[in-house]
Amino acid sequence: MKLTVSTVKQQVLEVPKPLRVFILRAFLCLLAWNVVHNKLLSANNDLDAFFSSTLAGSTSFLLNIFSMHHVSTSGMENGWITLFFNNSPILNISNACNGLDVTALYIAFICCIPSSTKRMVSYIIPGVVGLFAFNVVRCIILSFLGYHQYSGFEFFHHYVFTTLIYGIILFVWISYLKASFTHETQKA
Template sequence: MKKIRLLFNNIPLPIRLFLGKAFLFFVIWKLIYSFFLFDSQVVDNFLTTHVGEASVKVLNSLGSMSGFTAINEIVQEPHYGEFQAFNMSVIYHNGERILNIANACNGLELLVLYVGFIVCMPSSFKRKLLYIVIGVVLLDVVNILRCVGLIYLREYFHAYFDFAHHYVFKIIVYSSTFILWVIFSRKIQLKNESIQVG
């Protein structure tokens, strides 16, 4: 216990403050999501519908491609050994089902992760608000383009779909989040250390 306390005390105060705020933010978010948002699915359903409809608009505007539609449906899928109903934005191409966009793919967790980092870092309210708005919009666009890419691959280059879904697009999305964090962090002064991050 003494070693843990000593190790903790050796961590610079600004980092301890950041970790404390981040932990508190995470706990509060999980409580709000678990007790108020999960059952109603209001936020998830809105985002899932938005991502599906926006993806279809992008695809239908790409030259010769058209005939894509997004329809909200309740889909029965296996979950921990039994079938459960999930609300999804189902993408069709000329009446044929191409892809299900589930609530887990709507980008909500990623947006909360991004916002949490910005909120917990020391900076002015105005700067935080600016980066939150710009970052949320950019990450939403990146997630929509990720879904567009997946739909396109599923329809035209099916052999590459699984690899892109599990690796390529995840790397792109998380790299985008990390780059936004780095840009935000570059001009932050740590209070107890006269060091400029970046």
């Protein structure tokens, strides 16, 4: 089969419209994330620093309420903020682990599925709040694991919490897909 512009166009048009819309939106989300976050904001890391400091501050606040230790945080240094229990460093919250990328991925997927703006917002806002709350709880648990020098700290950090967060996101995405496609089928 000879590859020409008309045959490529014909093959693209054979792809179901919802899938074409999804692919186009996914490409635009990826492009926007790369341009805005990785190019415009990466020079001064404002968004990452905001996410990291908000996460560290929220974690520290809750630990001070529910812990016998005095919890404090350092300023942003070398791309991370350190939590201290009674002036002893206990947990580093790095820009790479602050939840920003997972949050952006969650939002992008919701935006890629053809649906009403109202439905998108009704999943995005609680989802972002839920992801942040999960991340705060994760940091609280990791702080206690680090304080007690639990040998499973790395396992929990890298595997248990990663599996949990992606499992939760997958569950919400499936719920969103079902709601969106049920609504679309009822309209037809």
